[in-house]
Structure formats: structure tokens, C-alpha cells
Amino acid sequence: MIFRRKILDVLVLCMFVRGTTGLSIKELGIFEENGIKFAFDNDNLILTSSNGTPPILKGIVFNNIKPVSVKIEVPFQPSVIPVNPKICLPPGIIGLTITGIPIYNPYTSDCCNAALVEKNKLDGCWGNMDENNQYYYNTPPLCTFKNVCNESQLIGVALDGFPIYGPFDEQGVSVDSSSLDECNGREDARRGYRYHIVNKFPYTIGCFRGPPTTPTACGCGTLAPTCSDKPDTQIVKMSCCANEASCNYILNEDYSSVHSVTYGRKLCSIIYITLIQLCFISVSHFQ
The missing domain is CATH 1.20.5 (Single alpha-helices involved in coiled-coils or other helix-helix interfaces)
Structure with missing residues (x-):
């Protein structure tokens, strides 16, 4: 029965994959390898994590994280729209990592750089907990991948359905704010639009480049003039290494x-x- 179910899933995927600009079969497989379940609802993709807790790297994560299943619904075939007018980010969740950890809006409630303001509260994996003890990232999720100096691996997916990758493009070239658009993304020569994480604000996503499945309320759109930090403030140096075997997580x-x-x-x-x-x-x- 399970085998038949898997065959049906593959057939459904094959029906949709041609021409898709969202997650590919390979990318969905990475989510599944990390315990993320997926299903289809018309033209949307539903991703559900098991408990919303990070992979444990001994001694560097909070010990009172509340296990919470995280469920998001994203367009399976997202569409790129002009940056202006941009689709601003909602408060709270804006994406999901391949390990099932929610990615939060990078702003504080008063529109400052949340990662910098809360830096002393971050654990060894650059994660944080909200008031309900739910684990999340609003920084580069640096325990999710090893930063090899080559084409980056998949990190997660945004609520608008576009994948989020590490700081190297498909040619193995490092990307930064100068090579990314206002939303922190770019057109991949092979796969279409994707976001990239960087070590400067907004770190993951600056705005949505496509419409999410469900319209979202706007949070902050830019850093407030009253903030003491600047957009180019770095919280971490994202150094890379020659190969995965010699790579350590950036803690x-x-x-x-x-x-x-x-x-x-x-x-x-x-x-x-x-x-x-x-x-x-x-x-x-x-x-």
C-alpha cells in the first residue's frame, strides 16, 4: 500500500513538474528526506513538519523548545511579479527550512533588524525562540547546511513558493546584495527565480517576489530611521570551505x-x- 502510494505521488509530481517554477521533484525529495510531508491541494503545495524542532547539535541549542508541527501552503507554480509595487512580508512566518524550522520576518515590531537586536538571545545555530517556546530563524539558518564554496544547496522555501538557497549561485559564484534584487533573490539560469541567504540584512527574504497562496498582512517594509543598526551590518562571516568533508557548521x-x-x-x-x-x-x- 505504501509503495503504491509512493508511485501515485510520483505520477502526480510528473504531471505538474513540466514548466514549474517552484520546488522541483529533487527539491521536494530533500524536504521529504528531512521528515517533511507534502501533499497537493489543487494548484497548491502543502508542507508539514513533524515537530518544528532543530536537528540537535550537542550543547548549542535551547533545551526547552516546544515541539510544534509547522504547516505551510505555497503555490506549486509560483509566478514572478514586478518588484514595484513589492509584496511586503507579514509578521511571523515567511518560509520554512528543509529541516522544518519556520523562518520569521527579519524585522522587530518597531521595524529594526531583529537578528542584531536579539543577537545575545540566539543559540549556537543562530536560532531563537518566540514567546510560545517555538524555535525559529530570522537570521541565516547556518546549522541547516555546510557552506561549501560551490553551488549552494537548498535551504528552504518561501511562502510564495520560490526556493531559498545558500550564498552561492548555480555556477558556484558567491552572491551578495549587489547581485540580488530588493527581495533578496535572482533568476537562476537553469531553474528560474530563487532567493539566497546572505550575511547582511535581510539575510533570507526582503519581500515576496510572487503572491503567496493566502494574502498576508504587511509588516515592516524597510528599516526605520530610528534604528541604530544599518542594512549592511554583518552578524556573521559566512566563510566557505573546499568540500563538505572538511566543512564545519558556522556556529x-x-x-x-x-x-x-x-x-x-x-x-x-x-x-x-x-x-x-x-x-x-x-x-x-x-x-
Whole structure:
């Protein structure tokens, strides 16, 4: 039964794949390999993650993440529209990584650079938790891939259906803000439009280049003049390596020091309080 179901899925995909500008069969396979389920609803693609928690890299992620299944619906055949007028990003989720982690709008509520404002709250994988303990990224999701100096791998998909790739194009050339449009994307010579992550704001997506399945409310469109940060502020140097075998994940080096200091202070406090309690017990015993 499962085998037959798989055959049907492939047949459905083959019916749609010709001429698609969205996720290809290969790209959908990458999502599936990471435990993301997909289904079709008319012309839309539904992606559902199992629990919305990141792959655990020992000692560098939050330990109180709330497992939440994340479900998004995107156009299977997205269409590129002119940048002006651009489709601004909604507050909250704007995409999904291949590992099932939601990608959030890169702005704070007052339209500043969220990654920079919240940098001290980020874990070792540059992720964060919202008020409901749900894990998310609004920075480059750097534990999702190893940054090899060649054509980048798939990182995720935006709500408008276009794929999100790493910082190298299909020719293995590094991309930056000067080679990307206002939405942080470009036309791939082979596959059409795609977004790229970069180490400068907005990091993932600056606006939608195509209409999402469901119209979204607008959040911020540009950084507010009152923000202390600038659009070209870098939170990380995204260095690359020759091959995957020699590559390490680009981790947040501030994470261990910040949290070890916090832990150290807590430990000192516990010892201090314990010693005081022992003193009182001793004094009481000899009275």
C-alpha cells in the first residue's frame, strides 16, 4: 500500500513538474528526506513538519523548545511579479527550512533588524525562540547546511513558493546584495527565480517576489530611521570551505561564552546560598 502510494505521488509530481517554477521533484525529495510531508491541494503545495524542532547539535541549542508541527501552503507554480509595487512580508512566518524550522520576518515590531537586536538571545545555530517556546530563524539558518564554496544547496522555501538557497549561485559564484534584487533573490539560469541567504540584512527574504497562496498582512517594509543598526551590518562571516568533508557548521561563537557566564553566575549563587544555609544549620545545632 505504501509503495503504491509512493508511485501515485510520483505520477502526480510528473504531471505538474513540466514548466514549474517552484520546488522541483529533487527539491521536494530533500524536504521529504528531512521528515517533511507534502501533499497537493489543487494548484497548491502543502508542507508539514513533524515537530518544528532543530536537528540537535550537542550543547548549542535551547533545551526547552516546544515541539510544534509547522504547516505551510505555497503555490506549486509560483509566478514572478514586478518588484514595484513589492509584496511586503507579514509578521511571523515567511518560509520554512528543509529541516522544518519556520523562518520569521527579519524585522522587530518597531521595524529594526531583529537578528542584531536579539543577537545575545540566539543559540549556537543562530536560532531563537518566540514567546510560545517555538524555535525559529530570522537570521541565516547556518546549522541547516555546510557552506561549501560551490553551488549552494537548498535551504528552504518561501511562502510564495520560490526556493531559498545558500550564498552561492548555480555556477558556484558567491552572491551578495549587489547581485540580488530588493527581495533578496535572482533568476537562476537553469531553474528560474530563487532567493539566497546572505550575511547582511535581510539575510533570507526582503519581500515576496510572487503572491503567496493566502494574502498576508504587511509588516515592516524597510528599516526605520530610528534604528541604530544599518542594512549592511554583518552578524556573521559566512566563510566557505573546499568540500563538505572538511566543512564545519558556522556556529554562533558568542553562544557558549554568554551561556557559560550565565551558568557560572547561577552556579556561584547556588553555592553561596547553600553555604549560608549550612552556616545557619550549624549555628542552630550548637545553640
